Amino acid sequence: MKLIELRKKSIHNLYNDLLNLLQEKFNLRIQLSQRKLKHVHLLRRVRRNISRIKTILTEKRKY
Template identity: 45%
Template sequence: MKAFELRDKNKDLLNKELSDLLKSQFGLRMQLATQQLQNTSQLQKVRRDIARVRTVLTEKANQK
């Protein structure tokens, strides 16, 4: 997901996206701990997406 796609969404959708990403990250961490995760780069992608969503949320909060 790209930052410009996130900027088009409102805060409620961003918060839902953040919640989904955090759940996904938890699942990936559990898979990593139990050695079931095949593609370890997924963890880094999810972490970066979480950072993008949080950055856009902060930008929206600072605009007002």
Template identity: 40%
Template sequence: MKASDVRAKTVDQLREELESLKKEQFNLRFQRATGQLENTARVRQVRRDIARIQTIMREMRVSDNA
């Protein structure tokens, strides 16, 4: 997911995407703990996507207040 793709979405879409990624992150952690995780790179990718969305949502909040 690119930052430009995230910026093109509305706040509601970002919240939905964030919720979806957090669920996926939980499932990936669970798979890793039980030894069933095949794509280990996905853990890092999801973590970074979550951070990217949170950062852009914060930027949106700050720019609305300024």
């Protein structure tokens, strides 16, 4: 996800995206613990996207 795309979204959509990413992170962590995760880089990508969304939500709450 790009930062510009995230800034255009509403708060409601951002929360939905955040919930989906948190669920995906959970699933990836389960796969990692079971040694079934072949693409470990996906976990890092999801974590960074979660951080981006949280940052944008904080910015939107201030204004």
